[in-house]
Amino acid sequence: MTDLPHVAAAGEGPVRPGLDGRIRHLVSIGALVALGDRHAMRTYMRVAMEAGIGTEAVRELLLQAVPYCGWPRALEGFESLGAVLEGMAGVRTGAHAGPEAGGGLSGEAYFRTVYGAKSDEVLSRMKGHHPALADWVLRHAYGEVLARPGLPPRVRECIAVGMLLVLGTQSTFLSHLRGAIAFGTTPDQLREVLSQVTLHIPEERARWAFALLDLLPEATPAAGGGVP
């Protein structure tokens, strides 16, 4: 069957050590939403929910896909989820919201954690592009979506990294790589996040992403400590 590799990958990935299996599931689903592969998306969603990921967590992920991948992709995701749930009628899915409870951060605080010292510069640059853009990003993307309590920021950032790597938008990828670290993800965990996505992207991009992660000072041990 055509969905065998996906089933295999979806089933295999989450059991690797180094990253919470539930995050692996969500990162994979996010990457596939970004990619727009409906077939694989459904397979992964089904496997994830069978493994205990709650519907609400997936729905949160799909809402998050709106600012990152655009609402058409998000809509595809919701439709896929609907189909999966239909097919799974009667099957017990995970009751918990996601890997852990989250939220409690305002949209702007979330934004400033991701962009750190560069926050004002980034905002100013966005204002320069279009005054409404900065407002939209802060108020809607961060304020109304990312700051929602459904998923913790650390998980959302891992999902974002996956989505952006698929999209190949380099500077936003870089920003969220740092955002993930700022919210407590370790470089090794991030390597796992990247590994989770490499199946769905060209080889050059995968190498690029790993190289970039290595080069980040946050990811590098102090001088003399050797390079992983």
Next chain:
Amino acid sequence: MRSKFVHLHVHSDYSLLDGAAPIENLLDAAKKQGMDALALTDHGNLFGGIEFYRHAIAKGIKPILGCEAYIAPRSRTERAGNAGNSNHHITLLVRNDAGYRNLVKLVTESYLTGFYYRPRIDKDLLAAHGEGLIGLSGCLKSEVNGHLTRGAIQEALGAIDSYRQILGKENFYLEVMDHGIDQQRTNGRQLVEAAKKVGARIVGTNDVHYVSRDFAPAHDIFMCIGTGKRVHETDRLRYPKPEFYLKSSEEMCDVFRDLPEAAKATLEIAERCHLELDFSRRHLPAFPTPDGIPPRTFLRTLCAEGMARRFGEAPPPAYLARLDHELRMIEQMDFVSYFLIVRDLIQYAKRSGIPVGPGRGSSASSLVAYVLEITDVDPLLYDLIFERFLQPGRANLPDIDIDFCQEGRARVIEYVRQKYGADCVAQIITFGRLAARAAIRDVGRVLDLPLPLVDTLAKKIPARPGITLAEALKGDKDLQETSQQDEQVRHLFTTAQKLEGLCRHASTHAAGVVIGDRPLTELVPLYRNGDDVTTQYEMEHLEAIGLLKIDFLGLRTLTVLDTAAKFVQERTGARPDLDRLPLDDPETYALLARGEGKGVFQCESRGMRELLQNLKPDTFGDIIALLALYRPGPLEAGMVEEFVRRKHGQSKVAVPHPTLEPILRGTYGVIVYQEQVMRIANILAGFSMEEADALRKAMGKKVPEIIANLRERFLQGARKEGVPPKTAEEVFGLIAYFGGYGFNKAHSTAYALLTYRTAYLKAHHPTEYMAALMTWDRGNTDKIASAMQECRRMGIQVEPPDVNESSEAFTVVGEGRIRFGLGAVKGVGSRAVQSVEQGRAVVGRFRSLAQFCEHVDLRLVNRAVGESLIKCGAFDSLGVNRSTLLAGLDGALDLGSSTQADRAVGQGALFGDPAQEGGAGTSLPDWPDAQKLAYEKKVLGFYVTSHPLAEVEPLLDQFSSANTSELADLEDGQPILLGGMVAKVKTTLTKRGKNPGEKMAQFTMEDLHGSVGCVIFPKDYERFRSLLVPERVVFAQGKLDLRREEPSLRVSGLVPVERAAEMLTGKVRLRVPEGEEDILYRLRELLRTHPGTCPVVLEFADPSAKGAPAQVRVGSAFFISPSEKFLREVRGLLGESGLVLERDTRAEVLS
């Protein structure tokens, strides 16, 4: 008179380098001593007349104007004898108005027609203009005393008689002085006898040259400064006794205790002298209107026409109202003629093709000036306030300053002379005064202190114009201590402080021209300074006596713009209309935002270019603000950074009250202009524009008491306007903070137009603009070097002179190609260039050296000129190499001269047509490039075809903290790393210090922008001597020394260029192209294989996108060593532009 004695023989410091008493000090001392009257009798002039008169009146002292005139023994036009015997002194005092007018004529004539060593009158002239004057027979150098000293009593009596006849018996007094000098006493007794004999009166004077007795030693030093002597020299002019001061009445009565009538006569003379100068009248010439139309009507007609020209047939109502308001004010204040006169001379300039600036100073606030085309700034468009320029409360004449093209300025002055009469027009005098630093140097020299000591002390005084020694001492503890270090130095400082500020010399004001309604000699004494005739009164005093003054400034930028426009026209057939450029041209703003300010008006300095890059101006308003902000005050106050942040949305634009929004919108809420202060006061606190102008002035001067009063008035006014008190307080606080730094927006706006025009031409016609710039900088080697460097950067080729293409100055010979002028070649004069051009006109194009020699005047284009032309490449277009041409030069000259001789006797060329022969004989190998360049440098002063440093230019740019053309803009003592070529090394031995006799060196560093002198001291010299070889390319590290006229470097280390990257890189910036994903992976491997300590920053940039690239400063495990191999490999991966080395900014990299 209450006092018992009046001083009638008094010199101020306007008796240049002789008198040492400032007028103010004399009057203060007189006042303190209770004197009711005081005379001023400077040597041969009336320089201080009005200043003395006005200050005396203000202090309640009766001023007696006068002059210690020089009188020629015979006719004043007869030039015989020496400085000592070609003139006598005589004291003249003004008795009444007629006397004043006569004295003005006398001192004028003395300068214009009687000058021989001194400005001299003669007895005929005195007879013609003696009415209203009182004469005193004078000091020991007078005619009468001269005879008495020689024992020639009869001649003395004859002289007395002649003066009595000229001035009237009752108006000539025999002057006795007693400074304790024997000769004076002897002559005094004889004068008393003579007085009895002829029935004349005696008067006693003291020859005052300084204010108090204790000033005598300082005065003696001042005399030495004037005569170039040292104080210990015996053979010099000196005042024998310390008695030449402003003695009290009691002291004077004591001096003349045996001759009481001498003191009494001073009172009588003072009573008889009564002069009332009229400061209320204005001597504006009436403008000759056509057909005798009344001036007001004429002005209104011109304005109506101008309105139609500027705004079409239906100007907006706001403009009509403003025009009417301005015209009413101008009429009410009687300035109609003034505007007509200024308009007329500007029209003349424009008619005659003399470029005129778009405006200058506050006159750009006037709509009348705009419609009359006096200015090019629409004041309503930029919210410029007329009252900043003219208002009823202001008694003095408004100032319309005009910039003219440097070349045409003299022609405009000549036009004014012709129009209003040469005798009604003059330039204006200005006085050079002894400044703080100069005082230390001059006094130090006179006291014979060691030169290095004086030099060190002088350099400790900041080089700020207008600084006083007291201020310098106050601001510098170290200097205070130094100034007390020993008796000698203490003496130096106390004396210099006494002498600083005294007048030293007279010269011509750079811009001012005065126009009178009658011959100026009826109003003001004149002075001759070389070829210039100037007034004897300074600017402010001329205004006081009602004379119209216009500043005619010469501005080179206008000449450059005009020349550039001509070049464009020559090449394209269309001349850019600089007056009507669109002010929203994106390319112009892009050029400015890139910081490419070299050659752009007021944007040349390094600081300004950096500011341009930070601000990225994109509106004309930004340029106006830039010019207003780039000054020490706003820079130090942090206003500039705040402005930049606000523009880019990085800092909040806060406007404390909504009504201020339209006023402050254009400057992002920062108060940049005085006009904004005025507008805020007007709108928020109901100030009238006149009051608002007073507030503006007070903010500039920062007088706490005045500001406190205005604050009260402001808060009250704001309350009435319904503004909450807290807001009013806040706004006033803002005004007080920013307002003090506020700049005249009218001036900024007018000048911003020039900035814009120059930037526009540079952006759209770069070749023509740079050629024009170089044409007018051609006398300045460093500026040309800098412009050539800018051309190189811009991709414009500057080519050596060419006998087939060049004219005298720079020429545009094609898109991106500028030819050096033949005039730039050393030893080639204008006439030689003309001869080449004439020859070229005959043959069309020179085809050989021999043909060239046949068709130019060989007396002008001689062998030396020919050799220089060959060496600089001017014959390269003949297709023969330079060494071959030089070898054939003598032959070509012989051939040329014999052909010319044959032609002169009517024969054709006996040896055929030299043009066909190819000129030189056998072809020789060309000189090596280095030699060619060396010759170019020798003959032109520049490397033209290439530059030995061109190859390493990127490296020099990367690591130099400044280039030579930027040093003057930096701070004294600043650490500098400068890359360039070593030239002119001169080793010397130290004379002083711990180990005298050690080797050190002075050398020059040349870069692509110019050169700078350097010095390296023994310890460092020893370490780096192997690199101090001419033409060696190195980086010199050292400290900047700005204490002399030219910047120099004290070098502490040298780095050879080939090791620069390795030793000087502080950070490596790698530009990783976005989208090429494989590169980053390979780059990581590359970084891994070159481990080191140099940080690496990755930039992920889409080169076509705006804005800052995303950056990653890599982890320390990936720091590298910037070896040659690494750089090569990185360039291979990322391309040349993918690698930027950043200089290590630590101050002492080499230590």
